[in-house]
Amino acid sequence: MGENELLNQVNKIFIDVLDNEDIILTKNTTAKDVTEWDSLTHIQLIVAIEKHFKIRFISSEIRNWKNVGEMCLCIANKLNK
């Protein structure tokens, strides 16, 4: 899966979980850029992403992400294993 396709799928998950059709993610997007992305919805997002891609994160991985780009890189690395 290419970078753009991966980001597009993650974007769709964000739209669905956060119930906001206007969300447009970039690699540089952070929680500060998305109104609905808070500590509680973050959990929902992670669960939805793990289910969608059939992968599992560990808590230390999540803590180290600085933006959506790093999240997508982590997903890509797991998908490519």
Place this chain on the structure above:
Amino acid sequence: MIQPGKTFSHGYIIDDSVYQGFINIFLDRNPLHTSIEFAKKKGFISTVMHGNILNGFLSHFIGECLPTKNVIIHSQEIHYLKPVYLNDALELKVIVLDFFESVKTVEFKFHFNNQFKMKVAKGKFSIGLI
């Protein structure tokens, strides 16, 4: 607690104190719940208990019956399959579906059986371990 497949169960009775307590707190006196005549006209054998009483039982189960009290509910969905009547004895059966270690979240599915072993409601809920 968090191993997928692990099961739990707990019994509940919708007695008059539960029924009247629910009405007194939430003020839902819809005739389906309070008028036997109305309920029978609609095809039920008696007044139908409020479906959300079962949500109260779920709240009790999540808050009091799991192996840890360090929980917070994230989400819950319930489907009502059969009417429940006053003094029905329900058994709540819960099974762990999945555990998401990264965000310390556990997903469960559940169903309620009545005293006739009929499934009267089913659903899922998700909790966080805090």
